[in-house]
Amino acid sequence: MLTVEGLRSRYGRIEVLHGIDFTVNSGEIVSIVGANGAGKTTLLRCLSGVQPITHGDITFRGEVLTAVPAHRRIRLGLAQSPEGRQIFTKLSVEENLRLGAFLYSDERVDKDLADAFAMFPVLKEKRNLSAGGLSGGQQQMLAIARALMGRPSCLLLDEPSMGLAPILVAQIFDVVKGLKALDVTVLLVEQNAFGALSISDRGYVMETGRIVMTGTGGELIADPRIREAYLGV
Amino acid sequence: MPELMQFLLSGATVGAVYALVALGFTIIYNASDIVNFAQGEFVMLGGMITVFAHMAGLPLPLAALLAIVVTAAIGVALNKLAIEPARGAPVVSLIIITIGASIFIRGAAQLVFDKQLHRFPAFSGDDPIAVLGATILPQSLWVIAGALAVFIGLWLFFTKTLTGLAVLATSNNRLAAQLVGINTSWVMTLSFALSAGIGALAGVLVTPITLTRYDVGIALALKGFAAAMLGGMGSPHGALVGGILLGLLEALTAGYISSQYKDAAAFIVILAVLFAMPQGIFGAKRTERV
Ligand SMILES: Nc1ncnc2c1ncn2[C@@H]1O[C@H](COP(=O)(O)OP(=O)(O)O)[C@@H](O)[C@H]1O
Ligand SMILES: [Mg+2]
Numbered sequence: 001m002l003t004v005e006g007l008r009s010r011y012g013r014i015e016v017l018h019g020i021d022f023t024v025n026s027g028e029i030v031s032i033v034g035a036n037g038a039g040k041t042t043l044l045r046c047l048s049g050v051q052p053i054t055h056g057d058i059t060f061r062g063e064v065l066t067a068v069p070a071h072r073r074i075r076l077g078l079a080q081s082p083e084g085r086q087i088f089t090k091l092s093v094e095e096n097l098r099l100g101a102f103l104y105s106d107e108r109v110d111k112d113l114a115d116a117f118a119m120f121p122v123l124k125e126k127r128n129l130s131a132g133g134l135s136g137g138q139q140q141m142l143a144i145a146r147a148l149m150g151r152p153s154c155l156l157l158d159e160p161s162m163g164l165a166p167i168l169v170a171q172i173f174d175v176v177k178g179l180k181a182l183d184v185t186v187l188l189v190e191q192n193a194f195g196a197l198s199i200s201d202r203g204y205v206m207e208t209g210r211i212v213m214t215g216t217g218g219e220l221i222a223d224p225r226i227r228e229a230y231l232g233v
Numbered sequence: 234m235p236e237l238m239q240f241l242l243s244g245a246t247v248g249a250v251y252a253l254v255a256l257g258f259t260i261i262y263n264a265s266d267i268v269n270f271a272q273g274e275f276v277m278l279g280g281m282i283t284v285f286a287h288m289a290g291l292p293l294p295l296a297a298l299l300a301i302v303v304t305a306a307i308g309v310a311l312n313k314l315a316i317e318p319a320r321g322a323p324v325v326s327l328i329i330i331t332i333g334a335s336i337f338i339r340g341a342a343q344l345v346f347d348k349q350l351h352r353f354p355a356f357s358g359d360d361p362i363a364v365l366g367a368t369i370l371p372q373s374l375w376v377i378a379g380a381l382a383v384f385i386g387l388w389l390f391f392t393k394t395l396t397g398l399a400v401l402a403t404s405n406n407r408l409a410a411q412l413v414g415i416n417t418s419w420v421m422t423l424s425f426a427l428s429a430g431i432g433a434l435a436g437v438l439v440t441p442i443t444l445t446r447y448d449v450g451i452a453l454a455l456k457g458f459a460a461a462m463l464g465g466m467g468s469p470h471g472a473l474v475g476g477i478l479l480g481l482l483e484a485l486t487a488g489y490i491s492s493q494y495k496d497a498a499a500f501i502v503i504l505a506v507l508f509a510m511p512q513g514i515f516g517a518k519r520t521e522r523v
Contacts, residue, residue, distance in 0.1 A: 048411075049411075050408060050411055069416070070411040070412070071411055071414045071415055071416040071417075072414075074413065074414040075414060079412070080412050082408065082409065082412060086406055086409040086412070087406070087409065088402050088405045088406055088409060088410075089405060090405045091398070091401060091402065095398055095402075099395075099398060099402050099413050099415075100413050102414050102415055146413065
């Protein structure tokens with residue numbers, strides 16, 4: 001569904017992605033784990049088209065994305081819940097969700113909104129409140145729900161567990177696992193390697209702008225090098 | 234009593250002018266946090282282009298329409314040529330660019346048009362209408378109606394349309410706006426076109442009363458800016474109320490104290506209001522951005 005080949009990207013003169021290759025197949029949950037600064041966020045920004053790439057190709061459902069501007073990629077089915085949530089703090093919860101469906105004006109928007117509220121009842125309670133007033137966990141739910149309103153076939157999730165209390169982390173990972181049932185393919189980026197790999201079909205390990213290891217979620221969790229470097233055991 | 238009525242009517246007219254200029258600030262500010270100091274120049278262009286197109290033989294309504302369209306195009310050009318290339322610069326730098334643009338447009342207008350004062354006929358004649366012992370010009374009613382119409386239009390745009398919401402979203406979080414599929418550079422183009430068009434409409438409505446010249450924009454931009462600050466920058470309600478209040482203040486000061494003090498009195502009241510309510514009367518009190 002998503003294939004990345006030889007992807008390079010830079011900030012100014014400093015290259016931070018040095019040729020990334022990976023694939024995500026339809027229906028999978030795939031994780032990219034790695035330490036802070038490895039380039040995971042930059043990679044997702046490239047996929048969504050908000051960060052220029054200098055080399056390489058991104059192919060999504062048979063279409064090369066290189067010349068496709070950011071605002072068109074969501075229409076192709078590629079949505080992102082970005083690092084730091086990036087919700088519209090000055091707008092209401094419902095306005096945030098309706099903006100997630102910015103490209104659509106059919107009846108399905110109202111149905112999707114009802115589904116989002118069913119998935120995250122707390123958002124329904126607060127639908128008319130300013131989104132900036134939500135707690136961290138609620139903002140994360142809003143960011144995921146907003147991305148789902150864009151009807152993605154593939155959802156990019158950047159550090160959804162960041163800064164959340166353990167009980168909320170578990171809840172968020174449950175939500176991610178549940179996306180499979182909704183036919184949404186997931187590319188999950190996490191520093192929380194254990195949490196991410198344990199719900200993933202496959203995973204990639206990223207270090208300073210390169211993919212250094214790959215395997216199924218179970219294999220990576222069992223790998224001694226991974227256990228030492230990322231799982232703290 | 235008739236005296237007070239007269240002051241109120243002239244205050245409301247001037248206030249409606251300020252409100253129209255302040256409403257013009259709203260859209261660009263809401264899309265980008267930029268206070269566009271070339272807004273006064275859009276008002277000037279609206280008046281001047283109508284004057285010259287009318288002199289060249291176009292019927293007045295057509296000349297006015299042409300002025301609005303051409304000014305909107307100039308607004309788009311300002312965005313494409315001066316604002317967009319500087320994207321990523323701090324808002325203060327962008328505001329300074331708009332000040333530069335206003336000086337440029339003023340200079341260009343002086344060359345393309347001339348340095349004379351101009352007017353064109355009022356839409357419904359110049360016979361004053363009597364109201365409770367005072368009088369008002371028919372053109373004043375046009376200005377007040379124009380301000381109300383633009384206010385209602387903008388209010389509906391920002392609260393009832395997805396496009397209006399996309400404008401607000403773009404200024405609140407540009408990255409997130411792109412990620413939900415909003416073409417943010419198109420939103421900026423739209424904002425400059427609408428703001429410039431509203432400015433030009435203001436120029437078309439007020440020129441029969443106030444006359445126009447290449448340099449009328451500065452004073453209008455300052456008064457419109459003061460009105461927008463008083464009401465709360467970015468809010469259509471604020472622009473309307475701030476403009477009318479400022480106009481009334483000026484008219485009452487001029488009438489009961491001295492016209493020498495009208496600007497000073499207005500600014501003292503504005504400072505006092507902003508001291509008590511830094512966001513302006515209708516300013517956003519919602520959470521600050523992260
Ligand atoms: N806006 C930026 N400008 C310059 N360098 C950046 C910027 N964002 C990230 N970087 C650098 O790029 C590298 C990768 O960062 P990032 O993609 O955020 O990694 P991760 O998400 O894995 O923590 C880091 O060295 C970081 O300092
Ligand atoms: Mg990151």
